[in-house]
Amino acid sequence: MFRRQFLSLALAGTLAATLAAGGSAPVSAADEKFIVVQSTTSTQNSGLFDHLLPIFKDKTGIDVRVVAVGTGQAIRNAANGDGDVLFVHARPAEEKFVAAGDGVKRHDVMYNDFVIVGPPSDPAGIAGSSDVVDALTRIAAAKAPFASRGDDSGTNKAELRLWKEAGIDVGAASGDWYRETGSGMGATLNTGTGMGAYIMTDRATWIAFGNKGDYTIAVQGDNRMFNQYGIILVNAEKHPNVKSELGQTFVDWVISEEGQAAIANYKVDGQQLFFPNAPAGS
Amino acid sequence: MQDFATTLGNAIGLILLGDADLIEIIALSLRVTLSAVVIACLIGLPLGALVGAFRFPGRAAVTVLLNALMGLPPVVVGLVVYLMLSAAGPLGPLRLLYTPTAMIIAQTILVTPIVAALTRQVIEDLHSEYAEQFASLGVGPLDRVAALLWDARYSLLTVALAGFGRAVAEVGAVIIVGGNINHVTRVMTTTIALETSKGNLELALALGVVLLAIAVIVNAAVMALRASAVRSAYA
Amino acid sequence: MPDVCLKTIEGGRATPASAPAPLLMQARGVSFRPQGKPLVDGIDLDIREGRRLIVMGSNGAGKSLLMRLLHGLIAPTSGEVVWRGKPLDRAAMREQAMVFQRPVMLRRSVIANLQFALAVRGIGGAERRRRVEEALEQARLGDLAKRPARVLSGGEQQRLALARALACTPRLLFLDEPTASLDPASTLAIENLISTAHARGITIVMITHDKGQARRLGDDIAFLHAGRLVETGPAARVLETPSSGAARAWLEGRLYLDDLSSPHTSPTP
Numbered sequence: 001m002f003r004r005q006f007l008s009l010a011l012a013g014t015l016a017a018t019l020a021a022g023g024s025a026p027v028s029a030a031d032e033k034f035i036v037v038q039s040t041t042s043t044q045n046s047g048l049f050d051h052l053l054p055i056f057k058d059k060t061g062i063d064v065r066v067v068a069v070g071t072g073q074a075i076r077n078a079a080n081g082d083g084d085v086l087f088v089h090a091r092p093a094e095e096k097f098v099a100a101g102d103g104v105k106r107h108d109v110m111y112n113d114f115v116i117v118g119p120p121s122d123p124a125g126i127a128g129s130s131d132v133v134d135a136l137t138r139i140a141a142a143k144a145p146f147a148s149r150g151d152d153s154g155t156n157k158a159e160l161r162l163w164k165e166a167g168i169d170v171g172a173a174s175g176d177w178y179r180e181t182g183s184g185m186g187a188t189l190n191t192g193t194g195m196g197a198y199i200m201t202d203r204a205t206w207i208a209f210g211n212k213g214d215y216t217i218a219v220q221g222d223n224r225m226f227n228q229y230g231i232i233l234v235n236a237e238k239h240p241n242v243k244s245e246l247g248q249t250f251v252d253w254v255i256s257e258e259g260q261a262a263i264a265n266y267k268v269d270g271q272q273l274f275f276p277n278a279p280a281g282s
Numbered sequence: 283m284q285d286f287a288t289t290l291g292n293a294i295g296l297i298l299l300g301d302a303d304l305i306e307i308i309a310l311s312l313r314v315t316l317s318a319v320v321i322a323c324l325i326g327l328p329l330g331a332l333v334g335a336f337r338f339p340g341r342a343a344v345t346v347l348l349n350a351l352m353g354l355p356p357v358v359v360g361l362v363v364y365l366m367l368s369a370a371g372p373l374g375p376l377r378l379l380y381t382p383t384a385m386i387i388a389q390t391i392l393v394t395p396i397v398a399a400l401t402r403q404v405i406e407d408l409h410s411e412y413a414e415q416f417a418s419l420g421v422g423p424l425d426r427v428a429a430l431l432w433d434a435r436y437s438l439l440t441v442a443l444a445g446f447g448r449a450v451a452e453v454g455a456v457i458i459v460g461g462n463i464n465h466v467t468r469v470m471t472t473t474i475a476l477e478t479s480k481g482n483l484e485l486a487l488a489l490g491v492v493l494l495a496i497a498v499i500v501n502a503a504v505m506a507l508r509a510s511a512v513r514s515a516y517a
Numbered sequence: 518m519p520d521v522c523l524k525t526i527e528g529g530r531a532t533p534a535s536a537p538a539p540l541l542m543q544a545r546g547v548s549f550r551p552q553g554k555p556l557v558d559g560i561d562l563d564i565r566e567g568r569r570l571i572v573m574g575s576n577g578a579g580k581s582l583l584m585r586l587l588h589g590l591i592a593p594t595s596g597e598v599v600w601r602g603k604p605l606d607r608a609a610m611r612e613q614a615m616v617f618q619r620p621v622m623l624r625r626s627v628i629a630n631l632q633f634a635l636a637v638r639g640i641g642g643a644e645r646r647r648r649v650e651e652a653l654e655q656a657r658l659g660d661l662a663k664r665p666a667r668v669l670s671g672g673e674q675q676r677l678a679l680a681r682a683l684a685c686t687p688r689l690l691f692l693d694e695p696t697a698s699l700d701p702a703s704t705l706a707i708e709n710l711i712s713t714a715h716a717r718g719i720t721i722v723m724i725t726h727d728k729g730q731a732r733r734l735g736d737d738i739a740f741l742h743a744g745r746l747v748e749t750g751p752a753a754r755v756l757e758t759p760s761s762g763a764a765r766a767w768l769e770g771r772l773y774l775d776d777l778s779s780p781h782t783s784p785t786p
């Protein structure tokens with residue numbers, strides 16, 4: 001008989017858990033002030049949000065829930081109305097998003113830069129270069145392995161633009177020395193360092209990355225590797241669910257003097273990762 | 283990369299220290315997975331029992347479908363649930379996207395076919411033994427299903443366990459519909475994915491060890507229960 | 518089947534010269550032929566209220582199949598089973614009970630097995646408690662009430678199966694070799710339960726291979742050979758002077774190898 005009791009107990013317990021699960025979600029949605037920000041893995045993985053969001057919450061009481069995915073997916077999610085603010089780095093796509101009526105207005109927030117990291121053996125002989133187009137040409141000539149994210153993200157788009165400038169058709173080399181991982185920055189770094197490939201990454205992710213092995217930065221300092229971030233409030237006229245007021249508060253704070261200072265103050269290993277550049281007084 | 287012993291040490295250290303974030307993540311994982319398994323059982327056990335205990339036209343097709351659905355790719359389930367719950371989707375007004383409830387829905391869809399398909403097999407086997415006795419006693423359809431489920435209860439625990447195993451280790455669906463939002467929808471598997479993408483392989487592995495430990499504990503508990511049932515010939 | 522198979526089983530020991538008891542159940546040309554194989558072939562049989570009919574025949578003769586057909590567990594390929602003048606239906610099945618050759622024990626305690634059988638017939642509360650108590654006592658299973666039924670010995674399982682069937686107070690009880698592979702004491706216990714049930718007016722149909730048991734418990738005997746009913750009659754008469762070759766051979770312990778398609782011709786002496 002004790003077995004029957006055990007089973008009923010187990011059932012009751014799990015049922016209670018279910019009710020708790022079902023019951024708590026609407027409660028937190030109703031009681032708490034929160035917004036959903038669609039953003040990129042690079043911003044999330046660098047730790048910037050962990051630094052900024054507590055400051056913002058202290059000031060406004062607004063909880064910011066970050067969904068960190070590739071830029072392409074972040075923009076699509078926001079275009080479905082599944083987010084209040086879009087915070088990404090792919091300027092042309094962002095402008096299209098606003099033009100389509102999905103976003104209210106785009107604001108410059110900050111930039112960081114891309115770097116190309118490589119193995120100490122440096123098969124393409126590009127270590128120390130500050131000319132990205134020349135470096136890519138050498139990689140292609142040496143057929144040195146190059147790991148690309150291949151996921152339509154902001155970083156991926158910037159990388160493809162640079163290959164185009166160098167006049168190289170990477171599509172033809174795909175699967176050969178040009179390898180598309182189809183995944184996020186961190187996963188691509190894990191894969192690329194594992195196969196001895198060159199990888200283009202944003203500096204912020206690289207500095208915070210925990211699995212560098214013996215890799216170092218090979219190419220940096222070219223102003224063509226400038227990586228501009230923008231922030232956009234999703235348009236409530238098109239997506240009525242959007243919490244315009246709370247979202248606008250976040251956008252305003254990020255581009256305010258205070259928000260910009262908080263961005264500049266974020267350092268990993270003593271290095272500043274993001275450089276605020278919102279137009280003053282916006 | 284540290285050796286496995288150090289990693290294990292780190293993991294145990296994290297747990298012993300009662301790291302608040304870690305506890306929160308484990309608690310949410312268990313809440314989501316257990317809820318999904320319970321709901322999947324509430325649907326899958328009767329469904330599997332009905333298919334296992336009755337002959338009806340199209341029964342073979344239903345069986346094939348259930349077995350096939352066991353192999354549903356989590357990412358596809360995640361995408362479909364996302365499209366349903368998205369503000370642009372039919373269930374958008376419920377505002378469930380990026381909540382634990384959305385994760386429970388996705389995992390329930392993943393686990394229900396497993397529970398139903400395995401239950402069908404268990405119940406069909408038991409029913410082939412009981413069918414004539416039931417017919418002789420004049421057991422009605424409802425009593426028949428209830429009695430089969432009750433008498434197969436220890437085998438069905440293993441069925442629920444299979445569902446639990448699938449759900450607790452699943453990342454593809456919950457990361458899409460949950461969004462892996464810190465303190466809201468971050469569970470063990472999505473944390474492992476995130477830490478891996480940050481290159482924090484040790485932390486990711488430590489979490490993997492925790493996940494494994496939970497799976498081992500749950501399985502051991504169920505097996506102990508079953509063993510005592512076998513000893514007393516209930517299974 | 519016009520010949521040897523008596524359409525009516527005539528008076529036996531219990532009521533020697535009186536008028537036949539009312540008809541309870543009737544098989545009319547019942548056949549079971551899966552894929553054309555005649556496993557049970559054209560059975561005509563009358564079962565009368567309050568009688569004890571023993572079904573005998575060699576292994577594979579079709580005894581268990583015939584019992585399933587009579588109880589309504591399988592549908593005959595042709596012919597029909599009539600229960601109290603009407604075709605057999607679910608309601609009729611509820612007035613019957615069956616103990617299978619291999620008793621089916623639910624994965625529950627002894628007492629829960631009894632409770633289940635009563636519960637599905639809508640018997641609950643004090644009435645169910647009373648009947649469960651009575652069944653446990655009759656089957657002398659009181660000490661084992663809380664034991665899982667599947668760890669009981671073979672004899673105890675048979676006793677429980679019989680007690681479970683009797684607790685449902687059937688009019689007709691089918692017993693498929695209820696004492697096969699039981700020791701003399703267990704056999705006696707089962708036989709006493711059957712006699713008690715019969716004394717309460719329950720009609721019995723029982724399969725057995727035990728001549729002594731057939732003599733002790735049987736009013737009438739129906740002898741089955743290769744799916745056909747080759748002989749019926751009062752137990753004492755069939756056991757002592759069997760008229761069919763198959764029954765005679767079986768009772769003498771010989772292998773009966775006559776042409777199976779014509780079981781009514783007597784074997785040459």
Ligand SMILES: Nc1ncnc2c1ncn2[C@@H]1O[C@H](COP(=O)(O)OP(=O)(O)OP(=O)(O)O)[C@@H](O)[C@H]1O
Pocket residue numbers: 551556574575576577578579580581582583618
């Ligand atoms: N559902 C079925 N389909 C096909 N053949 C069957 C089926 N059930 C039984 N048989 C076959 O019919 C024959 C008669 O079986 P049955 O169980 O009635 O024998 P029996 O007379 O009870 O024998 P025993 O004394 O060994 O119990 C056997 O040869 C058996 O293999």
Ligand SMILES: [Mg+2]
Pocket residue numbers: 580581582618693
């Ligand atoms: Mg038999």
